[in-house]
Amino acid sequence: MPVSSPPTPAPLSPPAGGPPALRFDTVSKTYRSGQVKALDQVSFDIQPGEFFGLLGPNGAGKTSLISILAGLSRASGGSVSVLGHDVVDDYAEARKRLGIVPQELVFDPFFSVRETLRIQSGYFGVRNNDDWIDELLLNLGLADKAHFNMRQLSGGMKRRVLVAQALVHRPPVIVLDEPTAGVDVELRQTLWQFIARLNREGHTVLLTTHYLEEAEALCHRIAMLKQGRIVALDRTSELLAGRASTMLQFKTDAALPVSLRDQSRITGRIVQIKAHDATEVEHILATLREAACPVEDLEIGRADLEDVFLEIMQGAHA
Template sequence: MSSISTGASTPAISFQDVSKTYVGARGSVHALDNVAFDIQPGEFFGLLGPNGAGKTTLISILAGLARASGGAVKVHGHDVVADYAAARRSLGIVPQELVFDPFFSVREALRIQSGYFGVYDNDAWIDELLENLGLSDKANANMRQLSGGMKRRVLVAQALVHRPPVIVLDEPTAGVDVELRQTLWQFVARLNKQGHTVLLTTHYLEEAEALCGRIAMLKQGKVVALDRTSALLAGTASTMMRFKLDAVLPPDLASKARVTGRIVQIKAHDAKEVEAVLARLHAAGCQPEDLEIGRADLENVFLEIMQGESKPLPLKVEAAA
């Protein structure tokens, strides 16, 4: 596939003071509050936030499935309301939900999807999508016969079948196996290198840390952080202690620890604090195993920002050069 060529002066996606208010019997709910940032052509951009933060609402407005209460959204300069046809041709969206037509084979579904965008004689690209997404042996299988993971691969292929310059992945690896995750990211990373813009929402923060050059974080409909991934990680000077423990942590350590099964993570700012934590563990009769000491990762930064434990980070709306 040839590289995408776009004018760098026009953002691939532009969210301009986007607000969304839902009005119901119990009053108004402000899902989005003046969300404003641009994503430049060729970026791999992450949109993160807890459940209910407004991510899906923002994606729905971008896709034309919901109407903003205020502000505007543009895709390569095309307003998603006033110039919706051009905007949607520029987008390929992989939704969270498994949506499929049970009456067609995989290849037929891709040909039909291609035809929606006026793209015909597209079999060579369809074959390439099937091969890169591990679907070649399922090309003639009915959609009803596929597993959930295979159906998700077809959703990715449908989003890409008209060769959109902007790819939106809304929780694309939720509930899928490791093989699909690796296959998907290898293929999407290759498309990104060819010039495609990628917008990713995910709860797997290790994916966002590895893939995204910039990240925006939403909380209660507002952008609370927006910067390069490296700058977000550098914004915390914390050292993280990670170890396994079978015993119960002392209350003073438990109050500041993150515990996942046997895995314990505790923030320590310097070597003296590391020594103090270890001394407290030993004094309480706790024997940590597989102790690791390293820098905080994106999950730590995310939790600090969402819990209001870190200093407010600058909202750098423009893309870094």
């Protein structure tokens, strides 16, 4: 069943001055006494009010970067700051301004949803926060679960609570690390509607995701990591305009001709082949006809962010 696209964010307004929301300055991270390099001189800024995507294959260094930002890990070199506050030297102020939704489901089984959010508020010294907690519960579809013990919730509901915990102290910077991995369509839509609203209200959002249609619909700018290095960084529209081309898509049960197989992306019965112009489209169709390869549901469209991502990853040599 196709998944509908997330809501489109409001246009990005230029920052009014002051420090960036997030600054990664030549950040490096090595493990095993320098034998494994997870991050290699990573540098970029995220401006206040931006919806920013951080993409990369597994093992690219995304989790290492977010762990350093969250204070769970120390960089081997370089620095990270949140609205001008260094995450090491000024960690208390940095963490007050940061709300992170982790990949893992982490919860305390002894408290209800509302108690969990009240305790989280207390960590940041926020008192009398029930009005905002009620708003979070309503917007994340948790209002009827407020008095449920955390152990009674499904995995999807627990993930909603993680989002509420990250937002309960109203942080100006929100980090979403694979927030919709393995969750249902309803949660994806509920989450993106609420996060897009917070972004329109001025919150900065950093998103990591393997659902590239989410990044394409939501993010103003995107950075791509491969083997610990930035291999692309630009506005989403520029990434698409600079590399996108015509995409031929069809279904077939037959084996593709060898001349087309290597340039195709095959998912089950669905085949996608990139073509640069109409002449190349006709050549592909002629090759299929000559090979007696029957096709169904033929479509010709533009390449999307997934196509751009694969092209950059295949062409980048870290």
